[in-house]
Amino acid sequence: MAVFARLISSRFMRSVLRTAVPLVVVLVAVMVVGAVMAPDGRGATYRLLVNFLITVVIVVALQMFTGNSGIVSWGHAAFVGIGAYSTAWFSVPMVIKEDIFPGLPAWMMGAEWGLVPCLLVSTAIGALAAAVVGLAICRMKETAMAMSTLGLLVIAHGIYSNWEGWTRGTEGVYALPTNTTIYIACGFACLAVLLAVMFKYSRVGLRLQASREDPLSAESTGVSVVRARYFAWVASAAMSALAGSLWAQFNLAFGPAQFYYAQVFAILSMLVIGGLATVSGALVGAGITTVIFEVLRGVENEGNLFGIEVPQISGLAQMILALITLLILIFRPNGLLAWWELDGWIVKARDRFWKGGRKLAPDAGEKGGE
Amino acid sequence: MSEERPLLRLDGVTSGYGPIVAVRDASLEVRSGEIVALLGANGAGKSTLLMTVAGLVRPTAGNIELDGSRIDGLKPEEIVRRGVALTPEGRGIFSHLTVADNLRIGAAVRKDRAQIATDAEEMCTLFPILGERRRQLAGTLSGGEQQMLALARSLMSRPRLMLLDEPSLGLAPRIVAQIFEMLRKLPERGVTVLLVEQNVSLALDIAQRGYVMASSELQLSGTAAELRSAVDLEQVYLGSAGDAPEPAATGGR
Numbered sequence: 370m371a372v373f374a375r376l377i378s379s380r381f382m383r384s385v386l387r388t389a390v391p392l393v394v395v396l397v398a399v400m401v402v403g404a405v406m407a408p409d410g411r412g413a414t415y416r417l418l419v420n421f422l423i424t425v426v427i428v429v430a431l432q433m434f435t436g437n438s439g440i441v442s443w444g445h446a447a448f449v450g451i452g453a454y455s456t457a458w459f460s461v462p463m464v465i466k467e468d469i470f471p472g473l474p475a476w477m478m479g480a481e482w483g484l485v486p487c488l489l490v491s492t493a494i495g496a497l498a499a500a501v502v503g504l505a506i507c508r509m510k511e512t513a514m515a516m517s518t519l520g521l522l523v524i525a526h527g528i529y530s531n532w533e534g535w536t537r538g539t540e541g542v543y544a545l546p547t548n549t550t551i552y553i554a555c556g557f558a559c560l561a562v563l564l565a566v567m568f569k570y571s572r573v574g575l576r577l578q579a580s581r582e583d584p585l586s587a588e589s590t591g592v593s594v595v596r597a598r599y600f601a602w603v604a605s606a607a608m609s610a611l612a613g614s615l616w617a618q619f620n621l622a623f624g625p626a627q628f629y630y631a632q633v634f635a636i637l638s639m640l641v642i643g644g645l646a647t648v649s650g651a652l653v654g655a656g657i658t659t660v661i662f663e664v665l666r667g668v669e670n671e672g673n674l675f676g677i678e679v680p681q682i683s684g685l686a687q688m689i690l691a692l693i694t695l696l697i698l699i700f701r702p703n704g705l706l707a708w709w710e711l712d713g714w715i716v717k718a719r720d721r722f723w724k725g726g727r728k729l730a731p732d733a734g735e736k737g738g739e
Numbered sequence: 740m741s742e743e744r745p746l747l748r749l750d751g752v753t754s755g756y757g758p759i760v761a762v763r764d765a766s767l768e769v770r771s772g773e774i775v776a777l778l779g780a781n782g783a784g785k786s787t788l789l790m791t792v793a794g795l796v797r798p799t800a801g802n803i804e805l806d807g808s809r810i811d812g813l814k815p816e817e818i819v820r821r822g823v824a825l826t827p828e829g830r831g832i833f834s835h836l837t838v839a840d841n842l843r844i845g846a847a848v849r850k851d852r853a854q855i856a857t858d859a860e861e862m863c864t865l866f867p868i869l870g871e872r873r874r875q876l877a878g879t880l881s882g883g884e885q886q887m888l889a890l891a892r893s894l895m896s897r898p899r900l901m902l903l904d905e906p907s908l909g910l911a912p913r914i915v916a917q918i919f920e921m922l923r924k925l926p927e928r929g930v931t932v933l934l935v936e937q938n939v940s941l942a943l944d945i946a947q948r949g950y951v952m953a954s955s956e957l958q959l960s961g962t963a964a965e966l967r968s969a970v971d972l973e974q975v976y977l978g979s980a981g982d983a984p985e986p987a988a989t990g991g992r
Contacts, residue, residue, distance in 0.1 A: 575836070575843065576844060578836055578840075579836065579841075579844045582832075582835055582836065583832075583833060585795060586827050587833070588815045589793050589795055589825040590824075590847055590893075591848035646835065708876065
């Protein structure tokens, strides 16, 4: 208990909690809405909310790497895919597995694991894959690194589409067990947020952010930029794989097309809209994008906008999302939340409200000229 | 020159970027407790020389010794650990991190947590403005404050040798005077200084010795007084001392 009390009272944990608690409250609120509206765990709303919570894990995982390092990764969907396929290997019933995964070795064929072992093994495989490719990728210059993550995405897609014996190629995988409930999704979304905030405020996280601001200066200060990037790369890929496993155990069937450009673009858009630099931005971006997508999908599929009949336009959701991302990049290039976490904004708003004027909190000053 | 071992010694160092040679056959010494000025026009290779010492640019020939042991070829973080801190040109502060976090990163190679906190406190006494603004994003500081932050961040690694690249760049004269007053006192703290500076008279005010660089080579060396009276010093700056003067560039490499 004493150790726990000391941890809570440390400055590090205080700032972690200050940032993470408002975000956890939002996530729990989403969960409560879902649990109340669909106590039987069925229906479109329930599905939407659970998928949103899983998306939060994916976006937060990407934020850990891209937000702190400033290097865009186009390849994280590959790790979500690794998590999903790994889960399928260890959870699909044996009778079906013999049919769809003829290449699996005997010991894997017999595995019909539950939620937790599947999550663990998926995370481990994702981390291992990232640890191997990261050895090369993390030594590159910033632009080369971003480019090679794109290569990684294409390679992974090639493997998922063609490694018939293990992935069933483009035909896709089915018959996964439904293990992810809204409570589990929410629990992991909260855990992801907590870990990402802890990472951001940790020594490694801070060094990685320094390298984002000025890599040469960070290095001359004694920061090992490569090591910081590698650590974040592996951690964030592991979290992506975990999300992939959660997702697979909720959506039950998938194919290689689910881990490709459209998904990468959607995830990156969420991060750009909310703001790369903050965990709160990842959450806000995921929320806004999910709502926009849902509304537009109504237009796209049913010609229905808030109950009003409108012409059906296919591809509308993607186009509008791309447009919004562009507008954000033009008018608010650091995203809606820019450099402050939600708690910083709350402090700012409170000060503005009480003091009436435009006076800012001492630790919430606007950024000066670039 | 005295018999004692110099703190920093460069012997025939050649360095540059790919096919471009920016420093050719440079040999110089900095003794413990000195402030040594490295003067020269833009593009003479001064910044590259500092970056080579700091390990950010690899020399293609020659030796660099710190207190008698070779440091060329080591990683930048290892060189920082051995007591060399570079304050880069343009300050290189981390704009979107707080002042306090900038200072913490300055201590990246140190492990003594308690002492790091004490040192950060000390920096805030040394530069009171940093104490006042510790929670602000470093990018919101004025140019002079940013330069102070850059110096404080370098001091956080507890260096024996500080490599300063143009600390007066773009600052108002009053601020520059304040910063140079602080630099003058660095040897009292046990910090030796190799100072790259465009402002010759300011640099020679606080330095005991100096070197003049032109067209990638060290052309002249002497005490501050000798350099001050050297007739052709201005010509060095106009770029006529070398055979192939490079056009003035803002990069200063």
